[in-house]
Amino acid sequence: MKKTISTLFVAAVVALGLASSACAEDVKFVGVITKIEIAGKDAKTATATVKDNGSGTPVLVTVNDDLTLDKFKDHRIVEGDEIRCKYETAAGKNVSKLFRKTAGC
Amino acid sequence: MTRTTIVAAAFVLAASTAMAGEHFGRESIEKSGYQGPETCEECHPGTAKAFLDTVHWKHESKVTNVDGIDPKKPYGMKNRIYVMCNGNDIVNNLKEIPKSPETGKTKFSGCNTCHPGNHLSDVGSTGPEAEKAIDCLVCHSSDYDFSKRKPYKDEQGRIVMGQDRSTKAALAIGKPSVKNCMVCHEAAGGGYVVKRGFSFTKDTDVHAAKGMVCVDCHKAKHHKIPTGLDPNNWANDGVRISCADASCHGDKPHKDADLNRHIAKIACQTCHIPRTGGAFAKDFTVWTQTADKFYEPTTLKKEANETTPVYAWYNGTVANTPHFIGPKGSRKDGKSKIMPFKIFQGKAFYNAKSGELLSMDFAPPMASGDTRGGVESAARTLGLKNPEQVAKSAVPGWQTIYFGSNHLVTKGKALSCANCHAPNGVLNFKNLGYSDKEIVRLTTPELYLKQLVEKQKEEW
Numbered sequence: 289m290k291k292t293i294s295t296l297f298v299a300a301v302v303a304l305g306l307a308s309s310a311c312a313e314d315v316k317f318v319g320v321i322t323k324i325e326i327a328g329k330d331a332k333t334a335t336a337t338v339k340d341n342g343s344g345t346p347v348l349v350t351v352n353d354d355l356t357l358d359k360f361k362d363h364r365i366v367e368g369d370e371i372r373c374k375y376e377t378a379a380g381k382n383v384s385k386l387f388r389k390t391a392g393c
Numbered sequence: 394m395t396r397t398t399i400v401a402a403a404f405v406l407a408a409s410t411a412m413a414g415e416h417f418g419r420e421s422i423e424k425s426g427y428q429g430p431e432t433c434e435e436c437h438p439g440t441a442k443a444f445l446d447t448v449h450w451k452h453e454s455k456v457t458n459v460d461g462i463d464p465k466k467p468y469g470m471k472n473r474i475y476v477m478c479n480g481n482d483i484v485n486n487l488k489e490i491p492k493s494p495e496t497g498k499t500k501f502s503g504c505n506t507c508h509p510g511n512h513l514s515d516v517g518s519t520g521p522e523a524e525k526a527i528d529c530l531v532c533h534s535s536d537y538d539f540s541k542r543k544p545y546k547d548e549q550g551r552i553v554m555g556q557d558r559s560t561k562a563a564l565a566i567g568k569p570s571v572k573n574c575m576v577c578h579e580a581a582g583g584g585y586v587v588k589r590g591f592s593f594t595k596d597t598d599v600h601a602a603k604g605m606v607c608v609d610c611h612k613a614k615h616h617k618i619p620t621g622l623d624p625n626n627w628a629n630d631g632v633r634i635s636c637a638d639a640s641c642h643g644d645k646p647h648k649d650a651d652l653n654r655h656i657a658k659i660a661c662q663t664c665h666i667p668r669t670g671g672a673f674a675k676d677f678t679v680w681t682q683t684a685d686k687f688y689e690p691t692t693l694k695k696e697a698n699e700t701t702p703v704y705a706w707y708n709g710t711v712a713n714t715p716h717f718i719g720p721k722g723s724r725k726d727g728k729s730k731i732m733p734f735k736i737f738q739g740k741a742f743y744n745a746k747s748g749e750l751l752s753m754d755f756a757p758p759m760a761s762g763d764t765r766g767g768v769e770s771a772a773r774t775l776g777l778k779n780p781e782q783v784a785k786s787a788v789p790g791w792q793t794i795y796f797g798s799n800h801l802v803t804k805g806k807a808l809s810c811a812n813c814h815a816p817n818g819v820l821n822f823k824n825l826g827y828s829d830k831e832i833v834r835l836t837t838p839e840l841y842l843k844q845l846v847e848k849q850k851e852e853w
Contacts, residue, residue, distance in 0.1 A: 318684065341684035355594065358572070363540035370684065390683075392580035392587055393506045 314385065316374045317342060321367050326360050334360050336387070338373060349375055351384045365389060416566040427563035430527050440616075441524035447616045448628045449509060450527070451517045452482055456627040459711040460721075469628030470504065471516050474752040475718060476739025476792040477582050477625070479677045479690070480504050481752060482516045484771035487544055487552055490756040495686040501544040501552065502755055507577040512544070512554040528556045532573045536565035539576070574607040582672060583690065590671025590735050591800035592697040599802050610634060610641070623797025624711040624720050624734070636661040636799075651810075651844070660730040662799055663704065664808040667819070669735040669798045670697040677741040678789040680758045688762045702733035702798050704820055715743060715750045719795035724826040731825065734795035742768050742787035751787055810841030 319338040326334035334351045351357060359365040365387075374386040418436055425432070430441040448454055453469030462468055471482040478485075487503025505516050514526035530537055534557070541557040571593055582588025595602040600610070611618050617630035637644050637656070645653045646661075655664075672694040680688035706729035707720035722729030742751045742764070754774065757766030769784035777783050813820050815836055822832045 320684070362536075362572075363538055364576070366540050388585045389580070390584055392582060392584035393504060393577070 314374050314376055315382070316372075317347065318370065318372050318390065319347065320370050321365070322346060324360055324365075324367055326357070329361060331357065331361075333357075336360075336384075338371060341370075347373075348382060349373060349384050349387070350381045351387055353384070353387075356384065356387045418566065419564055422560060422563050422566075426560045427530075427558055429525055429558060430529055431525065432563065433529055441527055441529075444527055444616045445519055445523055447618070448630050449616065449618065450523075452505075452508065452628060453517065454628045454630065456629075458622070458709055459627055459713050461713045467628075470507075473627065474750050475625070475794065476675065476677065476741050476750070477588055477672070477737060477794060478504060479739070479741050479753045480755050480767075480771070482508075484752045484774045485755045486515075486774075487512055487554065488756060489546070489552065490687075491760040493686050493760050498685075499760075500687065502759055503544075506544065506554060507581065508554070510554065511556060512552055530557060530562045530566075531576060532569045533567065534562040534565050534573075535567055535570060537562050537573075542576075569606070569608050571601070571606050583675075583692065584672075584694070586670060586697050587672045587692070587694055589796060589800075590669045590695075590697055590700070590798070593800060597697050597801055599804050621797060621799055622707075622709045623799065624707070625718055625794050625796050636665075651841075658730060660707075660732040662802075663731050663733050665802050665804070666702070666733055666798050666800070667803065667806060667808055667812075668698040668700065668801060669702045669733070670695050670699045670801075671735065671737075673700060673737055675737075675739045677739065677753060678764055680762050680764060682762065687759050689759070698801055700735070701819075703736045703795070704731055704733055704825070705795065706730070706825065707732045715748060716790065716792050717794075719793065731820070733798045735798045737794045737796060738791055739794070740789055740791050742784075743790045744783060745786040745788050750790075750792060751783070810845060811838070814838070814840045 317338075317340045319340045321336055321338050323337040324334060325336075332352065334357055336349045336351060338347050338349055339345070340347055351360070356365070365371070370390045372386065372388050372390055373384060375382040375384050377383070418433070421435070422432060434441060444450055448469065451467070451469070452471035453467035455464065455466070456462060456468045457464050459468075470478070473481055482503075482505040485502070485504045487501060487505050489499050490502050492499045505512065508516050509528040509531050510516065510518065510523070511526045511528070514523040518526075528542075531542065538557045538559065541555045543555050544552055545555055547553050575593070578589075579585060579592075580587070586592055591597070593601045593607070608618075611620075611634065613619065614632075617632050619632035619634040620626055620629050621634055634641075636642060642661070644656050647653050652664075672692050674693040676691040679691055681691045682688050705720050706722035706724055706726075708722035708726055708729040710721045712719055712721050720732065720734065741753070743749065744751055751768050752771045752775070753764065753767040754770035755767060757763040757770055765784045765787065768787055769780045772780035772783045808819065812818060813835075815838075818836065822835055823829075827835060
């Protein structure tokens with residue numbers, strides 16, 4: 289019994305691994321925010337357009353984590369800020385896993 | 394009504410409103426609007442004046458536990474020269490930097506942006522103007538618009554640090570939240586968790602997970618915020634905190650007597666903060682160009698919890714030389730404990746004649762990468778003789794700094810017996826002063842085998 293479970297488990301991991309390498313690999317880049325779209329104080333999600341420093345192309349990033357959303361809401365992060373971003377593509381969206389200003393003091 | 398009666402009445406009423414969790418002054422502020430600290434002074438008289446006498450306003454204090462400095466003079470971010478920042482409030486005063494030769498653009502930069510003043514009343518300023526300039530809301534409002542907190546040039550061409558002084562922000566007063574403190578502390582040293590390597594979220598700290606905030610531990614009276622004995626945090630308001638304070642955990646926090654026995658020699662942080670993070674190396678002699686064509690100090694950094702600390706005996710006194718800032722102590726002095734430190738190494742310019750570490754004005758290197766220009770400007774500001782020559786002959790060198798590692802507390806990942814008492818354990822017993830014979834005794838499963846077998850049974 290124990291063996292079957294672990295075999296199943298391995299199979300599951302492999303399957304997930306394959307699935308994720310097909311569409312959900314993390315992408316990392318640094319860029320400047322050109323637009324933040326957020327629907328009010330209670331919004332649970334936001335979309336930021338970030339111009340990739342490397343390629344110069346705009347990337348649409350979906351932000352769902354509370355800490356970053358709060359920074360959008362109270363303007364600790366605003367358009368024009370350079371940020372470091374890591375995202376994963378799921379269901380056609382680039383979902384942010386890390387979204388941080390590069391600057392400090 | 395006199396001011397005292399207003400205040401007295403306010404305090405009587407406060408008892409009832411406090412329960413609602415709303416600031417008592419709200420109604421009055423709603424009526425008359427927020428004019429800055431004067432508004433608060435109506436009911437909290439003397440607060441602004443007292444604030445001017447704190448580290449958060451002065452960025453310096455007398456320091457008695459550090460070698461090689463004058464105990465009669467004040468030290469802090471205002472005037473210190475070391476390699477995490479290399480600039481300070483004086484030499485790297487907030488200003489518009491020269492235009493980038495590549496883009497023709499300029500920007501504002503300066504260490505004293507991490508200050509709750511408006512720059513016209515700057516770090517350490519005194520008097521009625523200074524009192525009026527304090528940004529009470531940056532620490533006390535939960536509805537602060539941070540887009541207003543940035544430098545700009547006023548009509549007279551002076552550089553002003555903006556504040557949110559809206560009535561809206563003043564209607565959301567309370568004790569400081571994590572966010573209020575992290576406005577400055579999160580990006581200190583040049584970016585996210587760069588300086589101290591700690592974030593304070595439910596995933597990174599047991600106290601945050603329990604809903605605690607900074608000031609639940611850093612409880613302040615008259616705005617004197619207590620700190621500990623981080624070898625690189627010198628300025629202090631004369632009040633200290635420690636994990637073992639009786640009001641927090643005391644010195645026997647575990648049910649397990651074996652763990653409690655260690656507390657005489659091993660600091661809580663050693664077991665409970667097994668990781669650190671942030672910048673571990675910086676080069677101020679060569680800056681790196683960024684996408685906006687400006688330059689930043691070349692920096693190697695990691696996220697919170699991604700690097701390992703170093704361990705050393707520490708008795709609360711600090712060695713301080715141009716090439717080293719770190720803990721003093723030994724196994725034998727009866728006062729030291731083994732503590733974890735976030736290690737950091739930085740490269741900067743040294744005075745060719747005196748061997749002293751030089752500081753840097755960031756404006757020249759930020760605009761064009763000219764690091765010696767930054768040294769020259771700083772030398773001029775500080776009144777060194779022949780600044781041009783000082784900069785030209787300056788020699789690059791490294792300084793190693795041990796930062797205290799006092800957040801990122803964990804229970805589940807706390808070090809257990811086998812993490813230390815094994816030949817490949819986290820502590821280097823030899824460096825810590827144990828004899829070969831003692832090391833044999835300290836690195837055998839004999840010490841913990843029975844106990845851990847019991848635990849293993851429970852777990853499975």
